[in-house]
Ligand SMILES: Cc1cc2nc3c(=O)[nH]c(=O)nc-3n(C[C@H](O)[C@H](O)[C@H](O)COP(=O)(O)O)c2cc1C
Ligand code: SF4
Ligand code: SF4
């Protein structure tokens with residue numbers, strides 16, 4: 001963190017809030033107990049701004065801004081929840097469900113899935129867009145882990161943790177649009193990857209059932225993401 | 240090269256030119272080359288030599304003359320006689336007639352109407368200079384803007400002229416160029432970059448390609464002036480790999496400019512240095528978006544990142560980067576040569592200068608035109624474009640490609656500028672202009688552009704990645720006769736979502752073709768949905784065959 005960062009004051013949901021100018025709206029909100037939904041953001045990883053759920057309203061403009069990459073500015077007025085935002089967030093969640101094959105009842109992440117939890121928290125009850133039912137494979141070639149593309153929401157948390165924290169960069173995204181897929185190495189089976197260190201970090205940060213550990217009971221594979229801020233802090237301390 | 244040497248070179252060129260009694264210009268841009276204008280040029284070379292005229296008659300390969308649908312084009316000077324289309328069999332007749340009357344059967348019908356309403360600044364050399372000879376460009380006044388700027392102007396003087404000119408970016412968004420240059424100039428960094436965006440991803444657009452093929456030095460000169468103004472020492476030209484001729488000519492232009500001391504170290508004998516490299520893009524529409532383009536030059540996946548920070552502050556490898564479009568840079572040399580105030584005299588109050596358009600579709604004269612801002616759509620379509628073929632009725636003009644919209648007949652007398660087009664729900668975009676008559680189905684048009692956006696979406700953000708295929712499928716259902724009124728509501732909902740939540744310009748503007756056709760041609764949607772017919776006779780159920788009920 002930049003030691004010389006100035007302190008700014010601004011309004012969030014009507015509350016006066018003080019923050020460092022190098023903190024994002026999302027970080028400030030979290031510190032102040034205000035909940036902003038997000039699926040791609042994870043503390044400790046670079047922000048990618050892809051799921052668009054964390055968009056908030058800023059008083060001066062009609063444009064919505066993604067709170068994960070927008071910094072607090074002196075005097076700004078932020079609204080983190082409104083009818084308009086709630087409507088968009090529910091539509092976005094519905095689009096996630098229509099995009100791939102999320103069948104919660106038979107998913108390894110049932111009950112501990114961030115996508116599922118958000119639908120409950122934000123009040124999404126049904127999907128009013130047609131489903132695409134794409135044919136997407138499962139890669140179970142790794143001796144310890146499984147990648148089930150049916151559940152993947154392309155948040156790229158796994159890609160970022162593997163590249164930025166583990167330093168392996170085994171995972172990446174291939175092709176574009178709706179055909180985007182998470183791949184290992186140069187689109188080889190994960191089991192034959194020579195770069196994967198089998199550290200399991202990707203599995204630990206996956207918000208859905210797309211990445212899971214073989215042979216573990218559902219209850220045991222709770223998402224462990226606290227290690228990220230810890231690791232980043234410790235590494236920085238050593239430099 | 241010192242300014243004096245430039246003048247010497249100009250004298251030498253002019254002396255050579257004064258020996259020619261006739262010059263035969265043959266278009267060697269991609270359009271005419273595809274109709275074998277290279278063979279035509281060879282035929283002229285042979286014929287001129289055979290007739291013993293080589294001393295007095297020059298045969299010159301030049302850039303695009305604009306009347307692309309009449310190609311291959313030939314122009315004879317003096318006289319400004321345009322012939323087209325010309326076949327190798329016509330060559331000997333043309334050479335014979337050089338001192339006599341023009342051959343009426345070969346005269347290009349389009350060229351007179353085509354040129355009368357045009358105003359050429361960007362294309363002033365296009366079809367006149369040989370793009371492969373730097374001497375020709377220099378003799379036409381090329382590189383004097385750069386040498387004058389370096390010799391007599393400070394970087395802030397240069398920027399002041401660009402600000403005064405009122406030039407706005409020609410890549411689509413219309414951001415004031417002077418303001419962008421000021422921002423980059425003011426950022427305190429010792430490493431900065433100048434990037435030319437020659438990705439040109441809009442379907443049907445070929446303005447930038449044409450400028451690069453016809454007058455590559457103009458773009459290099461514009462970039463070098465920009466580099467001097469913002470104090471950058473290195474530049475990149477990002478060109479899509481589908482433009483091999485443009486790339487070849489650019490590569491030669493860079494080598495020649497370096498050899499003449501107009502790029503590289505000690506430019507024009509000063510301490511200023513600037514090097515340019517070409518980077519090839521694999522042809523993804525999204526790579527035209529500036530943050531994606533940066534990522535692609537850096538060797539990463541071409542996907543946009545949220546802005547701010549803007550490239551002006553945080554660009555290539557984290558350094559301040561000036562990104563402008565080809566046509567924007569091409570406007571710079573004349574602005575510096577003649578002054579910002581001169582440029583600001585053309586155009587409207589908020590949109591200065593001219594715009595190059597690629598005009599296509601259901602119109603008699605298709606091709607490349609350059610017109611002053613403030614001209615009306617009617618003048619473009621009916622005067623320059625020569626109206627609609629087969630006596631049919633004008634229906635709409637589509638501007639701005641997949642990010643733009645359809646403008647119906649009631650706005651034909653609207654002046655063409657950034658604000659006016661935006662006020663009727665379209666955009667100027669990069670300059671693609673497609674004319675449609677009553678044989679076009681607006682649902683089909685919306686579907687076509689949505690198919691494009693769907694397949695070009697990078698997939699990074701959810702609303703664009705899955706919203707565009709949702710819309711494409713709904714439009715498909717409507718065009719097949721299976722649509723309901725609820726589908727229109729779904730479309731409207733999705734348009735609103737994408738416009739408000741997408742990450743980059745692709746997703747933010749992808750709904751525009753749908754929004755604008757729903758706004759002006761809702762009756763056509765209703766005909767498809769309620770009456771199960773396609774009024775224009777394009778979609779599946781037009782034949783009376785209903786695909787889905
Ligand atoms: C999806 C997308 C595609 C774009 N494609 C191009 C392009 O092909 N060429 C271009 O010059 N600008 C393109 N742009 C605009 C650029 O991002 C950028 O605004 C422009 O290059 C800036 O130059 P200018 O100020 O000279 O217009 C595109 C923007 C978006 C959002
Ligand atoms: S297990 Fe570790 S190294 Fe292997 S893909 Fe996952 S994060 Fe990367
Ligand atoms: S596999 Fe999991 S972590 Fe990776 S992109 Fe998909 S949903 Fe996100």
Ligand code: SF4
Pocket residue numbers: 525543695696697698699700701703704741742743744745746747
């Ligand atoms: S709007 Fe479309 S192209 Fe732009 S970042 Fe999102 S998915 Fe990619």
